[in-house]
Amino acid sequence: MNGSLIWILILAAGLAALTLTPGLARRIILLLLGEKGRAEVGQKALSSQPDRISLTPLSAPPGAEAQAILAGLVRLGFSAAGSFAVAEMGGLPIHFMIQSKESAVAAVYEHPKAGVWLDLFTRFRDGTSFTFATSRMGGGLEQRPGHPTVRAPGLDPAAAHARFLKERPAGAMKSFALAEVPSMFADAYAEAMAWRKQVGISAAEVQRVGMEKFK
Numbered sequence: 001m002n003g004s005l006i007w008i009l010i011l012a013a014g015l016a017a018l019t020l021t022p023g024l025a026r027r028i029i030l031l032l033l034g035e036k037g038r039a040e041v042g043q044k045a046l047s048s049q050p051d052r053i054s055l056t057p058l059s060a061p062p063g064a065e066a067q068a069i070l071a072g073l074v075r076l077g078f079s080a081a082g083s084f085a086v087a088e089m090g091g092l093p094i095h096f097m098i099q100s101k102e103s104a105v106a107a108v109y110e111h112p113k114a115g116v117w118l119d120l121f122t123r124f125r126d127g128t129s130f131t132f133a134t135s136r137m138g139g140g141l142e143q144r145p146g147h148p149t150v151r152a153p154g155l156d157p158a159a160a161h162a163r164f165l166k167e168r169p170a171g172a173m174k175s176f177a178l179a180e181v182p183s184m185f186a187d188a189y190a191e192a193m194a195w196r197k198q199v200g201i202s203a204a205e206v207q208r209v210g211m212e213k214f215k
Contacts (some may be wrong), residue, residue, distance in 0.1 A: 046201050052190045055094070055182040056083035062095055063114040066108050072157030073097050073118075074105050081181040095180045097100075101171035102165065107180060109135075118157060120164040125172040128190070132164035144195050 062070060062083065070080075074097075082098035097106040107119040117135035124130075128146040136153045143149060150167055154158065176184055 058083040081178045
């Protein structure tokens with residue numbers, strides 16, 4: 001899963017008014033906040049987040065852009081693993097697919113501001129992971145050690161899949177049954193949140209997130 005982008009969305013909530021202002025205005029506001037003010041914004045946004053998330057089955061069909069990505073994944077041999085809403089993230093829709101032979105999981109997200117994007121990820125038996133993301137955002141926060149995310153905005157499923165397989169590290173990989181994917185994802189979020197709450201969010205990270213564009 002793309003942990004970096006989850007933190008981007010968390011911080012974006014704390015910087016809601018800021019991220020809607022033009023680039024120059026954002027620079028000025030971030031400057032006026034100062035290092036201490038930016039750090040306080042980050043910690044306030046982080047402290048309000050739940051330690052775990054819940055995934056509720058989603059009956060509404062994916063939007064057109066998400067459907068196109070999912071169809072591309074089917075052509076690559078992926079199988080549907082269900083669509084869910086994350087209540088703690090405003091009902092964020094996530095559509096899961098798996099490719100068991102490759103130990104690969106796909107997640108297609110539909111966010112009203114960050115847009116629609118694809119994550120391809122693998123979890124390894126030693127507890128580490130690798131994610132390839134097509135999101136436009138995600139470079140603003142430091143990555144969790146052992147859980148790198150490579151970002152290539154706008155790639156179609158075939159191109160993203162090819163790069164994912166090429167750049168994924170070698171190692172003993174875990175595979176998941178269809179029914180296991182939602183709980184695996186929720187557990188991965190909880191692990192990432194525990195780490196992030198331990199290390200916090202720096203003023204520099206708030207600065208970078210504040211200057212990223214949603215779309």
